[in-house]
Amino acid sequence: MFTLFAAYMFLSSRSPPEEERVFVGPAAAIAGLRRVPRRLLVTGIFVYSAAVIFASAEPFAESLVSTGRTAGIDEFVLVQWLAPFASEAPEFILAGLLALRGRHDAGMTILISSKVNQWTLLIGSLPLAFSISGGTLDPLHFDSRQSEEVFLTAAQSLFAVAILISLSMGRGEALLLGGLFLSQFFITDETVRLVYAVVYSVLAVLVLARDVPRFPRFAGAVKDCVVAPRGGRDYEG
Numbered sequence: 001m002f003t004l005f006a007a008y009m010f011l012s013s014r015s016p017p018e019e020e021r022v023f024v025g026p027a028a029a030i031a032g033l034r035r036v037p038r039r040l041l042v043t044g045i046f047v048y049s050a051a052v053i054f055a056s057a058e059p060f061a062e063s064l065v066s067t068g069r070t071a072g073i074d075e076f077v078l079v080q081w082l083a084p085f086a087s088e089a090p091e092f093i094l095a096g097l098l099a100l101r102g103r104h105d106a107g108m109t110i111l112i113s114s115k116v117n118q119w120t121l122l123i124g125s126l127p128l129a130f131s132i133s134g135g136t137l138d139p140l141h142f143d144s145r146q147s148e149e150v151f152l153t154a155a156q157s158l159f160a161v162a163i164l165i166s167l168s169m170g171r172g173e174a175l176l177l178g179g180l181f182l183s184q185f186f187i188t189d190e191t192v193r194l195v196y197a198v199v200y201s202v203l204a205v206l207v208l209a210r211d212v213p214r215f216p217r218f219a220g221a222v223k224d225c226v227v228a229p230r231g232g233r234d235y236e237g
Helices: 003-012 024-031 035-073 076-101 104-134 144-164 169-184 188-208 213-226
Strands: none
Touching: 003 104, 024 035, 024 188, 035 076, 076 104, 104 144, 144 169, 144 188, 188 213
16 A cells, blocks of 8 residues: 555656646745745644644544534444544645636645545555554454445545546536435445445446547556656646
């Protein structure tokens, strides 16, 4: 998982740059600094953010579980949906603001980067954290409900990847993906959620079959990132 994330970071660093953007607010202040102070400041921001998350993660999780018990809400539902929503809300807001300003490419990049981070760095860190906290090298075991959720999330991600391989997303595809996702909130039965996972998987296969003629264009985009960085063609359309 860590290797995949490193490969993603490497390819991202070689992708063609966007046209010049005008920075405003804090971004403009940071961009106006000299190289060394700018890098030190950015590093300090990352360190401070990590310290805040480290200090608040456990109290937040414990409070969430305690609130669920008091309110009679399933703990799994709170941890599965509310916690990620709270932690990922800034990404959604930023991506939405960028899309509203016509920068849909930047907004989509933020969301895709977040998903790649979750499926590589985050997933890979869980067994390590489990081993460190438990002082054991035993694998991280899932119960039936956790396995079902992983399968459902993986199938949903597969469907999203199948859509994006065409390097575009139609309004109908967006509504279908968003509609299926939102409807999951109201269904807790494991069997039905497994049906959702199967539906996502079937839709992914159908979309991939439909977009076979577009595979060369996708391969060309990947090739430009690997072989011809800082250049590239326009793949929209």
